[in-house]
Amino acid sequence: MKTSKEVFFWNTLNKAKREFVPLKEGEVSMYTCGPTVYNYAHIGNLRSYFMADLIKRVLLLNGLKVKQIMNITDIGHLTGDADDSGEDKMVNALKRENKALTIENLKNLGEFYFAKFKEDLEAMNILFPDNFIFASDETAEYSRLIKDLLEKGVAYKTTSTIYFDTTKIANYGAFGGSASAEHGRIEVDPEKKHPEDFALWKFSEDEKVGFNSPLGRGFPGWHIECTAMSFKYLGKKFDIHTGGVDHIGVHHTNEIAQAEALTGENPSSFWIHNEHLTMKGSKMAKSADGFLSLQKIKELGVSALSYRYFLLTARYSTRVDYSTEALKASDTAYQKVLNAVANLDTREGIVLDTYRSKFLDAVNDDLDTPKALALLWELLKDDGISKEDKKATVFYFDEVLGLNLRNAKKEGVVISDEVRVLLEDRKKARAEKDWQKSDELRDKLKHLGFEVKDVGEEQELENIK
Numbered sequence: 001m002k003t004s005k006e007v008f009f010w011n012t013l014n015k016a017k018r019e020f021v022p023l024k025e026g027e028v029s030m031y032t033c034g035p036t037v038y039n040y041a042h043i044g045n046l047r048s049y050f051m052a053d054l055i056k057r058v059l060l061l062n063g064l065k066v067k068q069i070m071n072i073t074d075i076g077h078l079t080g081d082a083d084d085s086g087e088d089k090m091v092n093a094l095k096r097e098n099k100a101l102t103i104e105n106l107k108n109l110g111e112f113y114f115a116k117f118k119e120d121l122e123a124m125n126i127l128f129p130d131n132f133i134f135a136s137d138e139t140a141e142y143s144r145l146i147k148d149l150l151e152k153g154v155a156y157k158t159t160s161t162i163y164f165d166t167t168k169i170a171n172y173g174a175f176g177g178s179a180s181a182e183h184g185r186i187e188v189d190p191e192k193k194h195p196e197d198f199a200l201w202k203f204s205e206d207e208k209v210g211f212n213s214p215l216g217r218g219f220p221g222w223h224i225e226c227t228a229m230s231f232k233y234l235g236k237k238f239d240i241h242t243g244g245v246d247h248i249g250v251h252h253t254n255e256i257a258q259a260e261a262l263t264g265e266n267p268s269s270f271w272i273h274n275e276h277l278t279m280k281g282s283k284m285a286k287s288a289d290g291f292l293s294l295q296k297i298k299e300l301g302v303s304a305l306s307y308r309y310f311l312l313t314a315r316y317s318t319r320v321d322y323s324t325e326a327l328k329a330s331d332t333a334y335q336k337v338l339n340a341v342a343n344l345d346t347r348e349g350i351v352l353d354t355y356r357s358k359f360l361d362a363v364n365d366d367l368d369t370p371k372a373l374a375l376l377w378e379l380l381k382d383d384g385i386s387k388e389d390k391k392a393t394v395f396y397f398d399e400v401l402g403l404n405l406r407n408a409k410k411e412g413v414v415i416s417d418e419v420r421v422l423l424e425d426r427k428k429a430r431a432e433k434d435w436q437k438s439d440e441l442r443d444k445l446k447h448l449g450f451e452v453k454d455v456g457e458e459q460e461l462e463n464i465k
């Protein structure tokens with residue numbers, strides 16, 4: 001029995017699904033565009049890291065080694081990143097938090113949100129990359145690459161900025177399709193030659209935000225940061241680059257332009273992008289209303305892993321609209337899975353080949369997690385196999401699903417807040433001898449998958465599948 005199979009991903013570069021073959025046999029190099037640490041991550045951002053985690057878990061399950069790098073942007077990401085306008089997001093955040101602009105405060109701000117970010121990753125069972133790289137630690141790399149770009153004649157200096165000259169690249173923007181619509185306005189800087197040109201280095205005499213560099217005192221542009229970090233830690237050609245679809249038109253288009261100017265080729269074999277998490281149809285954004293952090297989800301009485309389950313119900317490449325109801329439905333389903341797994345109170349047997357094969361077919365096919373979840377349910381309900389083998393196979397699935405199923409505890413029936421409230425209401429209705437209400441609540445609980453038995457004044461729950 002082969003325990004690995006061909007893996008396919010949708011590659012934004014080819015606008016097609018392609019078989020994934022690493023550049024170096026058995027080893028995968030992967031760059032994940034990380035957060036700008038000026039605020040908590042919202043649950044949309046976390047979808048992006050969840051996708052990268054799935055990719056990594058699937059590759060590991062197929063027996064490959066994975067080296068993953070993630071940047072932590074703590075300087076150089078401007079509020080208007082499409083046209084290099086506005087203020088540094090970190091500097092802005094200090095104002096928001098009523099803190100003085102000092103080097104120490106900037107550092108503390110970055111470290112605070114980075115720590116929160118790591119807590120979020122852990123809560124969602126997202127595997128950490130091999131390295132988190134802070135953008136502010138790599139100044140020497142930016143200077144080197146920018147000097148090279150100036151020497152090659154693809155960059156030019158103005159009074160305020162060193163720009164990348166996008167007209168020097170054949171097919172600039174081809175990657176992102178209609179990229180130019182997202183790009184900036186020329187009037188932001190009259191010395192800028194073309195609207196699409198973007199900042200590699202911004203000159204700044206401000207001793208609190210910039211760095212000393214052979215280029216002159218200043219700070220890097222956001223795009224060159226990712227090129228420099230990926231080159232330094234993964235080499236000039238690596239296997240996979242990940243990020244959200246909003247990065248295709250500008251950020252990744254610009255990373256590709258920089259790399260092509262420096263090396264003559266696209267830096268990554270595969271570019272994999274997650275679709276957005278929306279709320280009432282609009283993209284969740286850090287700056288907009290409706291920003292939901294993982295903390296807010298927890299306040300609803302729903303765990304971070306229930307949110308992971310919610311994300312697994314859709315393929316990473318489709319838009320998902322968040323609602324409390326949809327999240328709670330996932331929470332209920334996840335609790336049922338936990339309960340079913342907890343009931344497998346036996347030793348671990350062997351992973352069943354047929355299920356292994358079907359599972360790999362699903363996840364290797366561009367991360368078809370809805371299919372993988374359906375298979376998990378099929379497995380849990382399968383009465384034709386031993387409890388031992390079922391248990392081993394469930395844990396095999398969980399290597400990718402990441403639902404912490406090994407920790408499912410037999411603590412009676414695991415219930416959500418919604419179920420708890422219904423039970424309390426029913427207890428009250430029975431005490432008041434409101435039998436009609438009590439029966440209605442029994443039906444509601446049944447609808448959620450629970451049978452209630454009345455034992456004296458107490459109510460006992462049983463899972464019904």
Ligand code: AMP
Binds near residue numbers: 047274286
């Ligand atoms: P940022 O910290 O803004 O650079 O974003 C971090 C990651 O989250 C990037 O890969 C974005 O493309 C991604 N992202 C931003 N908003 C959303 C969203 N609403 N849904 C999914 N991914 C998103």
Ligand code: ZN
Binds near residue numbers: 033034226251
């Ligand atoms: Zn990036």
